[in-house]
Amino acid sequence: EVVLTQSPGTLSLSPGERATLSCRASQSVSSNYLAWYQQKPGQAPRLLIYGTSNRATGIPDRFSGSWSGTDFTLTISRLEPEDFAVYYCQQHTGSSYTFGQGTKLEIK
Amino acid sequence: QFQLVESGGGVVQPGGSLRLSCAASGFAFSSSGMHWVRQAPGKGLEWVAHLRSDGTFIYYADSVKGRFTISRDNFKNTLYVQVNSLRVEDTAVYYCATDLIGFGAFDIWGQGAMVIVSS
Numbered sequence: 001e002v003v004l005t006q007s008p009g010t011l012s013l014s015p016g017e018r019a020t021l022s023c024r025a026s027q028s029v030s031s032n033y034l035a036w037y038q039q040k041p042g043q044a045p046r047l048l049i050y051g052t053s054n055r056a057t058g059i060p061d062r063f064s065g066s067w068s069g070t071d072f073t074l075t076i077s078r079l080e081p082e083d084f085a086v087y088y089c090q091q092h093t094g095s096s097y098t099f100g101q102g103t104k105l106e107i108k
Numbered sequence: 109q110f111q112l113v114e115s116g117g118g119v120v121q122p123g124g125s126l127r128l129s130c131a132a133s134g135f136a137f138s139s140s141g142m143h144w145v146r147q148a149p150g151k152g153l154e155w156v157a158h159l160r161s162d163g164t165f166i167y168y169a170d171s172v173k174g175r176f177t178i179s180r181d182n183f184k185n186t187l188y189v190q191v192n193s194l195r196v197e198d199t200a201v202y203y204c205a206t207d208l209i210g211f212g213a214f215d216i217w218g219q220g221a222m223v224i225v226s227s
Contacts, residue, residue, distance in 0.1 A: 031213055035212070035213035035214070037153075037166065038215075044203055044217035045214070045217060047209075047213055049216045050209055050211045050215070051211045051213075054211075056209070056215060059219075061199075065110060076151065088153055090155075090214070091212075092211075092213075095158075095167040096155075096167070096169075097143070097155035097158070097212065099152055099153040099154065100150045100152070104151045
């Protein structure tokens, strides 16, 4: 099973700053099958990025995804107040789907 | 508008059973692979099970294999999961989700159904 390790666990930043969230896979993951989600308290997750770098419908262009080898990155170019939430990466390989443990993005 | 609505959650004793339902609307349910994903209180997301649109492929997480059964009724546009031999650690919000976009990502989610396993 592919294990996804997200870092940092908590990221404290101010509105207007740039956020960089990391997700490392324990083995090779196809870039076609890596996604990122945002979750706010009491809400279902929302798909942000699919296929490593494709924004889902309605997602602002301040959100972007990239990768290098087994390291995947979600970047939020300039934080808005509504961006403070928990972010998860997720992969699909074969008959398995796994999520990272999450990164909490909090207001500094 | 795409919509998924879960129902059937509740409080059940360890060893008990429950069936969760997920009613779909606004998209071609019969052509869509469906999933269950759960989230224990204060914890992260855990994928639970997948059922292909035509029911030919079913996958489970190791943590639920042999205890959970995913199924669907394409005439009723409804997804199910039968959860048996429940354990305290199965306590979670259970979401149904689908992957309309392809790419193994979950783009449509329900609001979730809470299952509490407690004596």
